[in-house]
Amino acid sequence: MVRYKAIISYDGTLFSGFQRQPDARSIQEEIEKTLLRLNSGTPVVIHGAGRTDAGVHAYGQVIHFDLPQERDPEKLRFGLDTQCPDDIDIVSIELVSEDFHARYNKHSKTYEFLVDAGRPKNPMMRNYATHYPYPLSLVPMQEAAKDLVGTHDFTGFTASGTSVENKVRTITQARVSIDEKTGFYVFTFSGNGFLYKQVRNMVGTLLKIGNGRMPISQVKTVLESCDRKLAGPTASGNGLYLKEIKYE
Amino acid sequence: MVRYKAIISYDGTLFSGFQRQPDARSIQEEIEKTLLRLNSGTPVVIHGAGRTDAGVHAYGQVIHFDLPQERDPEKLRFGLDTQCPDDIDIVSIELVSEDFHARYNKHSKTYEFLVDAGRPKNPMMRNYATHYPYPLSLVPMQEAAKDLVGTHDFTGFTASGTSVENKVRTITQARVSIDEKTGFYVFTFSGNGFLYKQVRNMVGTLLKIGNGRMPISQVKTVLESCDRKLAGPTASGNGLYLKEIKYE
Numbered sequence: 187m188v189r190y191k192a193i194i195s196y197d198g199t200l201f202s203g204f205q206r207q208p209d210a211r212s213i214q215e216e217i218e219k220t221l222l223r224l225n226s227g228t229p230v231v232i233h234g235a236g237r238t239d240a241g242v243h244a245y246g247q248v249i250h251f252d253l254p255q256e257r258d259p260e261k262l263r264f265g266l267d268t269q270c271p272d273d274i275d276i277v278s279i280e281l282v283s284e285d286f287h288a289r290y291n292k293h294s295k296t297y298e299f300l301v302d303a304g305r306p307k308n309p310m311m312r313n314y315a316t317h318y319p320y321p322l323s324l325v326p327m328q329e330a331a332k333d334l335v336g337t338h339d340f341t342g343f344t345a346s347g348t349s350v351e352n353k354v355r356t357i358t359q360a361r362v363s364i365d366e367k368t369g370f371y372v373f374t375f376s377g378n379g380f381l382y383k384q385v386r387n388m389v390g391t392l393l394k395i396g397n398g399r400m401p402i403s404q405v406k407t408v409l410e411s412c413d414r415k416l417a418g419p420t421a422s423g424n425g426l427y428l429k430e431i432k433y434e
Numbered sequence: 435m436v437r438y439k440a441i442i443s444y445d446g447t448l449f450s451g452f453q454r455q456p457d458a459r460s461i462q463e464e465i466e467k468t469l470l471r472l473n474s475g476t477p478v479v480i481h482g483a484g485r486t487d488a489g490v491h492a493y494g495q496v497i498h499f500d501l502p503q504e505r506d507p508e509k510l511r512f513g514l515d516t517q518c519p520d521d522i523d524i525v526s527i528e529l530v531s532e533d534f535h536a537r538y539n540k541h542s543k544t545y546e547f548l549v550d551a552g553r554p555k556n557p558m559m560r561n562y563a564t565h566y567p568y569p570l571s572l573v574p575m576q577e578a579a580k581d582l583v584g585t586h587d588f589t590g591f592t593a594s595g596t597s598v599e600n601k602v603r604t605i606t607q608a609r610v611s612i613d614e615k616t617g618f619y620v621f622t623f624s625g626n627g628f629l630y631k632q633v634r635n636m637v638g639t640l641l642k643i644g645n646g647r648m649p650i651s652q653v654k655t656v657l658e659s660c661d662r663k664l665a666g667p668t669a670s671g672n673g674l675y676l677k678e679i680k681y682e
Contacts, residue, residue, distance in 0.1 A: 195557050195558075196557055197558050243558055267554050272557070272560055273557050273560065274557060275554035275555060276554060277554060306443075307523060309445040309521050309523045310491055312445070314558055
């Protein structure tokens, strides 16, 4: 068996998420269907570094899978890319050692979240940014984002009822800026792992702060209380991008 | 009757074009359906500055229409924008004199055409840029584009069999550049009027030149010969944007 690591990008709009599930279109299923054909009909299972939800996009999702023989990585990339549906792209493929695991090898992830605050919105971006047609102040969001950086218990920012026990994670970067060209607000988060819906809940809270309906100190309040009810609403998945994954 | 001028933007992906046609979804039909509701059930006809084809997008299409009474333009914009489908936006509305006509008043149009030359493409942009996965050189395209500027007979760059008799048009700007952030090639054309499929045929020809399969002088050859067969193929509509219309 030869193990391959691939960086993939996809438009999440028409998927119910990364992970295979019955009666719903998933990124995993589409790639495994294509690998099955490229592997002479023998099933291939792929493992992703993380699961993305319905509507969430990726520029730098990482997967690994095994094939019985060594193949030229660029030829394999081209074949897989060409035969996958149009909303999935295979950015690169490399051979890795047998013990590489996309999910369990230590890595940091960077997520980006785009908010279109235009009135009206940009119709071309309606599936690729979350529309927020209310007043927003940049500086309060930038201030509040600083409080997310560090090692914290993020229970207050994850969906209630999550089965993961340890909710302590480290965020190394939490930035809010405005893209000069598009005028969109760009939220960037890097860290060693994120809980279910954590990024979208952090963005939802920062938007409430930027809109003046929560104080800048609300981020600290949520972290200290571990109370999901004190955080803002979950921002919509269509603005979220899994941007990059870096392995140690 | 009071006449209104509106700037509209739309994502052309799910439309068969601007113009109303039987059994196909058009921008005109969707806006007229919404205006009918806002006008107490009395039909309203809209007139666009130009027709865009299936898949072609707009940031600055201009329309005009009449309503029996004067309304606050921003309230009308908001109502129309909110009730139109998600892939159409009403950017602005203003009251204009009764003799304003979006199509017949003298104006210049600016079109932009985006080409994603990445390998692989950006999946998020698959409906918003034309993918061209072959080598491209910027400078030959820039040189050739200069020959398009001026007043010429553009017969060689329009679809054969077009009913318009006078095919002389003036192009005031023809530029090719690379967007630093996306790496996309951006083709920009301004002029006092464009023939059917003219922009897409000009782009198709410039791409052949950039790919080294036609000489830089080909633009001149097509203009002088008025022979459509000497031009490149029609570039796909999904990369084309009606960017801006300026009235005199």
